[in-house]
Amino acid sequence: MYFGLIDDIVKKSKNLDDEKIKEEIQKKFRMNGLVLANVEVIKMMDTSLNEGASNIVPVALKKDGEINESKSNSIKEEEFERLQEKVRETIKQIGNEILSGKIDIKPYNYNKHTGCDYCEYKSICNFNPNLKNNTYNYIRKTK
Ligand code: SF4
Known part of the structure; x- marks a missing residue:
């Protein structure tokens, strides 16, 4: 995962207290990427998350504590493994293409x-x- 380092400005029409401003800024630093669809792992990445959207990782939890898949960037372990395999294949293919002169x-x-x-x-x-x-x-x- 990654996040931008640009210190963004919070633009809101209504007055916000310091805590709300801090929360809005934190939201802008939410990391982008894929998370393993495992609530235990997610809670280790955001220890304050119990329900709703995380301000740290791109995941939201439902009231029952399960992952809200439509609002999360999470994939299952088998999917992660398939993705890693695909990345390895692609790197190998690109390497072979470079070696055969495709530059x-x-x-x-x-x-x-x-x-x-x-x-x-x-x-x-x-x-x-x-x-x-x-x-x-x-x-x-x-x-
Ligand atoms: S500027 Fe040239 S070397 Fe750099 S990424 Fe673009 S094409 Fe590649």
């Missing part, structure tokens, strides 16, 4: 964010999406 400059583009956004090699790599043979590797969410 196109093809930075990812996801929701208009690209691999070039913060790249230190921008000034020397010559990638220019306006040129005919320079294209991004467009990534789309499959959910």
